[in-house]
Amino acid sequence: MVGMMGAGKTAVGRALALRLGVPFLDSDHEIEEAANMTIPEIFARDGEAFFRQKESQVIERLLDEARGVLSTGGGAFLSEANRKMISEKGVSVWLNADLEVLWNRVRHRDHRPLLRTADPHATLKALYEARVPLYAKADLVVHSDAQTSIEGMVDRVLEGLETRPDVLEPVTGA
Template sequence: MDRIILIGMMGAGKTTIGRELAKRCGMRFVDCDHEIEARTGVSVPTIFEIEGEEGFRRRETQVIDELTCTPGLVIATGGGAVLSPLNRTMLAERGVVIYLNVPPQVLWERTRHDRNRPLLRVPNPRERIFALHRERDPLYREIADIIVDGGRGNPGGTIRQIRKALEICGKA
């Protein structure tokens, strides 16, 4: 198993789970959004302001292409990474894809005070979370090797579920 790829909505816990999972598996952790920020020297919201979502998505595809060719990584993707058919193909073919499936109400509770989410800078951010979930959930499921339902448990419990699922699938 060269790469473990975490997908799911903003607020699903990909970064938190990814860091700890990487530690427990003896792998290196990389968050795609943080990698984009490190390369550009600016925040994701700034990229959205200057280049729009389309510009950000181009950068995201480039980072996904590079990271999914690097062995020994646990990768946390951005929530919208699955919107691109090219990204879905790269993710599905180059690693074990784990969908952190969290109910939209829980996602809203986790993200409602976060001002660093460009897609939630709308008049009704709660409805936006629900709409994004409806749009993206089928795409996450399309490429997921493993689906882990989360939302109320602690990160340790989620990581145990993931490691058990990896063993059952013969991917650990």
């Protein structure tokens, strides 16, 4: 699962994994566990470049070790190496939510280090505009809106996956 913060990668990913009977993996959670720090603490102490390097290492390890649903951090798919790795070892699914849906989901949370600015909405908008062209390179695009339930989103993802001959086998029986 790839996409902006607030797109629903974790919620939809968890429900999708449950429906498929496979493990749910979250690269941000794995990074925090390995570092024994939160992502905002890692950003503050070591900077974004360090975090992105560790993020790539964790994503590679998770893709090699387990077959399941992986939720990546919002910036993970910006790296060409990560995009290639994810597509070679799995299927990238972009949960494509519009800016206002994302803002409504993240505006009351203070754990997003990239939004700790004087104008978080403007920051989110700039991130959104910069990232959308890269997210559009995902193997599948699934529209995420404020009206569709998590289970409805899982249905949309599964419908998309069924169009992929390379993943029909793992999805069968869902």
